Amino acid sequence: MGYSAVNLHVKLKNEEDEIKVKEYFDNSCDDTEGLMEDIPEEFRDAIMEEMGYNPVNGGFVNQSGYLSVCSEKVRFDNFEMVAEELSGTLGLDVLVALVFDSDAAVIQGYVSGTKILEEVNSAEDKKKMDRKLFIEHFAPDCTEEQIASVWDKEAGVFAEDILYEMGQIMGIKLIH
DSSP states (O other): OOEEEEEEEEOOOHHHHHHHHHHHHHOOOOOOSSSSGOOOOOHHHHHHHHOOOOOGGGGEETTTTEEEETTTOOOTTTTTHHHHHHHHHHHOOOEEEEETTTTTTEEEETTTEEEEEEEEEESOOEEEEHHHHHHHHHOTTTTHHHHHHHHHSSOOOOOOHHHHHHHHTTOOOOOO
């Protein structure tokens, strides 16, 4: 079994946005319902340490204008609903980074409650997003060439490497 995780990255406009996002999760999510419950207890600490999870931050990481919501707060069965709701009700752009079983890397963008882009790289599926739109909403310091250098290559052994590389280009960790 490979690595699986889903993280949401909420693009913050100001400090109040961070408070609103955290309140959303305080009111609608239970920490125990994240992916970590599916991982045997004896492996959780090592996996959480490798992912950079710090229990003090409660599943949130501040980085370069984004509040990253880690797998402890969002699940595979609800991430799209949560991203749509956050984007729509709070008026914030939400970027989703997903890796499934180390086989598929996915990035999605939500604006005004609607998924406006999605890129997929796996052995079975390739889907390209509107990269100009991605740059406009989520990565203004990136170029289309940089994005292509990450997403246009063949899926490797570990799909999460694509998200690690994309995060380096953007200046944030996409998977925690």
